[in-house]
Amino acid sequence: RAFDDIASGLRGSNRGRTRHSLQEAATAALIDVETAMFRGDGLTGVTWGLSEVNRSTGGLQRGEMTVLGARPSMGKTAVGLSVAIKAAKKGHGVAFMSLEMGAKSLAMRAMTDIAFDWNVRVPYSDLITGKVEPKALEAIRAANQDLDAMPLWIEEQSGMSISDIAVKLERIKDVAERSGHTIDLLVVDYLQLVAPSSRYQGNRTAEITEISAGLRNLCREAGVSLLALSQLSRQ
Numbered sequence: 001r002a003f004d005d006i007a008s009g010l011r012g013s014n015r016g017r018t019r020h021s022l023q024e025a026a027t028a029a030l031i032d033v034e035t036a037m038f039r040g041d042g043l044t045g046v047t048w049g050l051s052e053v054n055r056s057t058g059g060l061q062r063g064e065m066t067v068l069g070a071r072p073s074m075g076k077t078a079v080g081l082s083v084a085i086k087a088a089k090k091g092h093g094v095a096f097m098s099l100e101m102g103a104k105s106l107a108m109r110a111m112t113d114i115a116f117d118w119n120v121r122v123p124y125s126d127l128i129t130g131k132v133e134p135k136a137l138e139a140i141r142a143a144n145q146d147l148d149a150m151p152l153w154i155e156e157q158s159g160m161s162i163s164d165i166a167v168k169l170e171r172i173k174d175v176a177e178r179s180g181h182t183i184d185l186l187v188v189d190y191l192q193l194v195a196p197s198s199r200y201q202g203n204r205t206a207e208i209t210e211i212s213a214g215l216r217n218l219c220r221e222a223g224v225s226l227l228a229l230s231q232l233s234r235q
Contacts, residue, residue, distance in 0.1 A: 049086025060225035088150035099193035114143035162214035
């Protein structure tokens with residue numbers, strides 16, 4: 001708990017301004033609305049890559065956490081990664097915190113996702129077993145080139161705590177800034193794998209509540225949109 005408090009203090013030392021008048025907040029909101037009107041896409045946040053969801057939500061909003069939940073093996077990671085790719089294609093910097101899958105496996109999924117947009121269907125299972133036709137392999141190679149230009153960074157460490165995620169995010173922000181980008185979207189895959197503090201040890205409901213609150217506070221402090229994937233019970 002002491003280390004968490006120290007890490008929180010370090011993060012807080014370079015926080016942005018937290019107090020605003022209502023008029024200042026309203027002016028900032030109007031700028032977002034006018035920008036969305038000018039672009040004509042209705043987006044005031046980061047794109048989902050799905051036009052109907054964008055119309056309903058205005059995109060993933062800065063300082064807000066969105067939870068995407070599904071049962072095991074339903075494709076949460078695939079959807080979360082696809083959202084990250086679509087956002088990066090639009091020029092938004094993305095930090096993908098993977099607590100379950102390695103960066104290499106995620107990259108393979110990303111390449112199949114991009115190839116699919118080119119009407120080249122290469123199942124992930126075929127890619128990892130090497131059962132790929134030469135023509136499809138060329139598309140995958142081209143997709144790899146496409147990925148190279150995207151401002152998308154993957155952190156593959158398992159068992160991260162909220163403090164760990166905050167530190168990793170700051171490091172990715174530094175890397176992004178050196179390449180001329182900002183981090184606009186943080187994806188966490190997935191919420192239940194984030195390491196809790198010892199405060200509520202043994203009480204899983206309280207642990208998940210603490211993790212959710214920690215992630216929500218983090219995205220507000222960092223000024224990023226947060227997409228947190230969540231595994232639901234099969235029941």
